[in-house]
Amino acid sequence: MKHWKKTFCIAVVGLFAAGSAFATTEQSKNTQDEANKALNVKCINCHLKENTSLVKQWQHSPHAAAQDGQIGCYNCHAANKGEELGYEHEGAFIKTILSPMDCNYCHEREVKEMVNSHHATAGEIMASLDNVIGEVICSMPGTKADAVNGCWQCHGGIITIQKDKNGKPLKRASGAVMIDPMTWPNTGIGRLNPDGSKGSCMACHSKHSFRSSVARQPENCGKCHLGPDHPQMEIYNESKHGIAYNSAIREGGANGMNILKNGTWVLGKDYYTAPTCSTCHMGSYVKLDGGIAQNTHNVGDRISWTLRPKVSVKLNRAIFADGTVADIPGDIPPQVGQKATYKTFVVKDGKFKKVTAQKQVVKVLSWEDRRNNMKGACKSCHGMQQVEGFYKQFDSLVVTYNEKFAKPTQKLYGMAKKDGLVKGSPFHSSLGWTWFEIWHHEGRRTRHGAAMGGPDYTHWHGLYEVARHFYYEFIPELMKLAKEHNMTAKYEKAVNEILAKPEHQWYQKGFGEDTMKAIMTEQAERYGDKK
Structure with a gap:
């Protein structure tokens, strides 16, 4: 990094005299331009004192080591004239917040894939029922604190600029545009940016190192993909995939992940010990014909069911x-x-x-x-019979959840809404809360558990909870409401039609005398229960 310590006095003086003449993003991307290099040096010399660790991150990043010329501060942070976030700073016209549109200058394919992915739409939670929980139910009026600190930090929020009564951006003494502090900082993956774009590359590629090796690691995805409604991180750690990864070393070679490798990271070539989230959903792999499958930044390219x-x-x-x-x-x-x-x-x-x-x-x-795309990655480690068998098991679980619990509960809740047994949002009634938890929490857990090889999340944290809620909370609460509204006969008929199906016979008729005797005997032998 010695060349960053050079002074470039003549170039810098001439550049600052010219003011904003070089302040366009189209021009700033030129890493060979001497004026751009000079501005980068000025940024480094100042911020090395004020933000030492930030600069150190960049100095050891792939951007700083780029073969076609170092990609420095000004190359990325330059703003076009007319950009709302742009402001004059130390002779350069820059912006603080970057968006995928800035990364697009060099990473066009990746950005195109990402903006067409479900990740880019994650911020649309703000227009959904889920956001009501964080923004209203769990927050104080005026601050939306739970949504700001919780939901939006993963999903992304709308970055808003503070403006005066005439609609002009307010500015700090430094000239920087003032951003609503309740909308920034935010690195949510579906963030709505002031330039109209969606997404935040930094959600996965942490600044200012921007290393691919960070995005490859499950812990990176685990910032958002964990918890009661989407516990992919916990499921992964429980799975054989997670066990293999957690027992491996980070370096290459035997039992190694080679996860810090610069450049491409290909399953079957650069590593083979275990898959990570990015391996299955995004990564390159060696195909059966010896070719290399292209990686992708659209995380839906290999997903055949939606489990949400x-x-x-x-x-x-x-x-x-x-x-x-x-x-x-x-x-x-x-x-x-x-x-x-x-x-x-x-x-x-x-x-x-x-x-x-x-x-x-x-x-x-x-x-x-999409399923065949995923199978291509699976085949790098598994035989075809195992891959096909997995999908048979997975499909059967999803169909069981759908047909036995989700569709009947949805139908009954819809009836209750139509008949006025419940009013308002699902969160205005106990019945609504129960239905929400059936599909949004344990229903997701069971489906994700089956998708990723997590048996405990499939059963005990999943369908076990779905069944308990369905039989012993949702149906009793529904019948209580029906009685209060003088509609008992109508709802008894509807419920009995569902429970008369073969999959619910255990609930209607019990297990039978012989089965119950066998259960009691087995429990006595296993647990010492003498009753």
Whole structure:
């Protein structure tokens, strides 16, 4: 890093005399430009005193070691004239907050994949029921503190600029634009940026080192993918994949992950001991023909079921002529040439506005295509019979959850809403809370557990809790409400139609005398229960 300690006196003096003449992002990306280099030096010399660790992170980053010229502060932080976040600082026109649009200058493919992924839409939680919990139910009026510190730090929020009564941005004494402190700092992966873009690359690629090796490690994903409603991190650690990873060493070689390797990281070539989250969902791998499968920044490319909603569905991706995409649910994918609905949210006056359009499909990635993409990664370590067997088991669990519990509960709750047994949001009634926890918490846990090889989350944290809630909380509460509204007969009929199905016979008729005797005998032998 010695060349960063050079003075470049003449270049710097000339540059600062010119003011903002070089302050355009299109120009700033040129790492060979002497004026850009001089500005980078000035940034480093000052911030090395004020933010030592920040600069040290960059000095040991791939950006600083780039072969085509070091990618420094100004190369990334330069702002275009007219950008709301832009301001004059020490002779350069810059901005503090970067967005995927800035990374796009060098990482066009990765950004395109990311902005078309479900990650980029994570901030749309602000237009959903989930956000009501954090923003209203769990927060004080005016601050939205739970949403700010909780939900939005993973999902992303709307970054807003503080403005005066005339709508002009307020500025600090330094000239920096003032950002609403309740919206920044925020590195949520679906963040809504002032330039209109969605996403934050820093959610996975921590500043200012921006190393791929950080994004490869499960702990990185575990910042957001953990907890009662999406415990992928806990499930991974329980799984054989997680056990193999946690018992491996970080370096290469025998029992090594080679996870700190610079550049590409290919399963079957650079490492082979265990998969991480990025391996299965995003990573490159050696194909059966010896070729290398391209990595992806669209985390949905290999996902065939959606495991998030009340009822799981297969997912097909429709790709439109303008490059935008839409996930189309269903076992039968859309066809090229037909029209499909494209939906997105845009920010207007600090609030979400839904925008829909009918677009022509030019390419389709069916749920089967997506599954085959995942199988390609699986085959690097597993035989075909094992891979196919896994998907048989996984599918059977999802179908069991859907058909035995989710669809019947959804139907009954819908009846209760229509008949006025419950009013308002699901959080205005005990019945609504119970239904929410069935699908949003334990229902997700059981599906994710099956998807990732976590048996305890599939059963005890999953379907066991679903069943307990369904039989002994949801149905009794529903019948209580029906009685209060003089609708007992109607709801007895509806419930009995569901419970009469073979999968619920144990609840209706019990286990039978012989089965109960065997259970009591086994418990006495195993646990010493003499009663």
